[in-house]
């Protein structure tokens with residue numbers, strides 16, 4: 139049975155009068171806050187009361203974020219390793235090499251180029267060979283690099299111990315050797331070898347220095363080589379001419395100028411000195427080709443143009459190109475991944491549509507009882523926001539895990555704070571954008587209409 | 593004469609479903625004064641619910657004039673209408689329309705939430721009205737744990753919580769047995785008599801209609817007659 143109905147005067151329709159009955163004056167700010175907090179509570183309840191559905195929605199965001207972060211990470215990882223590799227080769231380095239085995243440089247060309255091309259600061263002929271090496275009871279074969287005294291300046295090498303050989307050593311064909319870091323470590327177990335001797339191809343060499351490590355696989359594996367004056371390397375290999383000259387400019391701008399100048403030199407004056415035929419006592423098959431000193435263009439021989447004989451490459455340029463290619467790849471990978479985020483967004487929209495249409499009569503009732511459109515919009519947007527943030531955060535965690543898994547398989551992925559923030563931001567934006575539509579339609583229904591639906 | 597609580601003139605409501613147009617209301621004139629207890633009767637499809645929805649600002653007329661306490665509601669925007677419903681009108685539906693996941697108290701609190709009352713205040717008020725309708729023992733039950741009559745009393749408590757001037761009830765006893773129906777009607781009568789709350793209900797049952805002060809008859813979207821009860 140109904141009990142006592144609260145006695146009191148008949149409430150009038152005026153809001154102020156109605157409020158005066160038992161309603162203390164409350165600030166509109168407090169009222170708005172109460173509504174807002176309640177709306178958020180409803181959103182949380184809405185998410186938690188359908189764990190499976192919420193989980194699936196968040197999952198689509200998780201997948202999107204994992205793909206975005208991982209793919210960007212892989213692209214960035216590739217870019218960094220390429221850049222690091224090139225950086226270890228030295229800055230503003232220009233490599234001049236013959237492309238045809240039958241044509242090689244006079245070693246003196248290195249010096250000549252530094253004189254003729256003012257932008258070049260240093261240059262060294264490069265002789266690469268192999269030698270049987272003995273140190274105490276150890277013996278084996280090692281790669282030998284023959285260069286002049288400017289080599290450490292060109293390739294940015296520091297010495298871990300001792301000194302590098304000098305101009306004099308080069309000219310006098312001194313039997314001195316500078317060890318790559320790994321060679322020194324392997325042979326001597328950490329004790330400084332400087333001042334000791336080792337046998338290279340049966341002759342005794344004095345160890346005068348040890349290079350700092352560049353890292354495995356970096357800078358052409360210099361850590362595992364020994365370095366001798368190129369004049370000595372010529373003797374070891376029995377080859378007089380060289381296939382490569384490494385040069386260095388003082389700045390990137392000068393490197394670019396030098397590359398252009400060198401290109402012109404080799405195009406016009408290829409017959410002057412740089413290309414000489416038949417290295418290493420090899421017998422040319424054809425007397426025509428043996429006269430490689432002649433400019434190929436002018437003779438019209440089958441040798442082709444100078445550009446095909448000599449390549450002048452700036453490492454700066456290569457770094458830039460590799461970097462650009464990698465950036466393009468990163469962006470493309472990111473784009474592909476963003477599509478999966480978009481799919482995640484459509485997943486959110488789908489589920490929000492279902493959840494909205496299931497709750498249409500509830501929406502109608504709430505509107506009848508005084509919920510405004512903004513209350514409902516806030517509620518559904520908060521749901522979409524929570525789902526996408528949760529999915530995004532879980533996606534980041536998974537991306538970190540997958541980075542380590544990829545790393546174990548040798549694929550280096552780099553997750554930067556920027557890429558993490560960007561993809562998280564994208565996830566939330568996608569969640570909100572795709573959450574807006576269902577929320578908008580739901581809050582737009584007249585309450586009478588919404589209440590009719592079941 | 594004081595201004596009427598609700599004054600509808602020449603109200604039309606046309607529903608459009610694709611090509612088909614349904615004229616649910618065809619020029620309704622109706623005046624409801626403060627303190628009245630009006631029962632609307634008429635055959636199914638005659639537009640009773642449509643009219644009640646318009647009175648309750650749950651729907652807008654296609655054309656016509658509607659003044660609620662002298663104010664033109666047709667021109668108000670949605671959020672002003674929401675506030676108006678929240679403060680002045682209580683709704684009771686045939687299907688109760690309680691939220692199944694909420695307890696009785698939480699259901700009753702709803703209008704007070706949208707009015708911005710802090711939790712403690714609205715809880716106190718909800719308990720108070722639930723006790724007033726005889727559900728002091730059922731505060732924390734969910735709708736599924738209550739009988740139809742109890743559910744409808746929770747719905748009435750919810751309608752009363754915000755101290756409305758007007759209660760609109762669309763077949764409030766349509767889903768109840770006669771004993772429960774009688775209890776609900778007695779509750780309405782007392783609310784009307786003791787608190788002066790204006791009540792407009794739609795009913796199919798003459799017995800229920802007889803408990804009010806006036807009966808409005810509808811047919812084919814028009815008001816076709818009226819009867820004042822002593």
Ligand SMILES: Nc1ncnc2c1ncn2[C@@H]1O[C@H](COP(=O)(O)OP(=O)(O)OP(=O)(O)O)[C@@H](O)[C@H]1O
Nearest residue numbers: 607608609614616635636637638639640641642643
């Ligand atoms: N939202 C709507 N869309 C289309 N037609 C509607 C809509 N609401 C009501 N109608 C139609 O308007 C007419 C009046 O409907 P209404 O619900 O007002 O009748 P009623 O008198 O309440 O009937 P009942 O006694 O069966 O509840 C009916 O023909 C109905 O089909």
Ligand SMILES: [Mg+2]
Nearest residue numbers: 640641642762
């Ligand atoms: Mg009806």
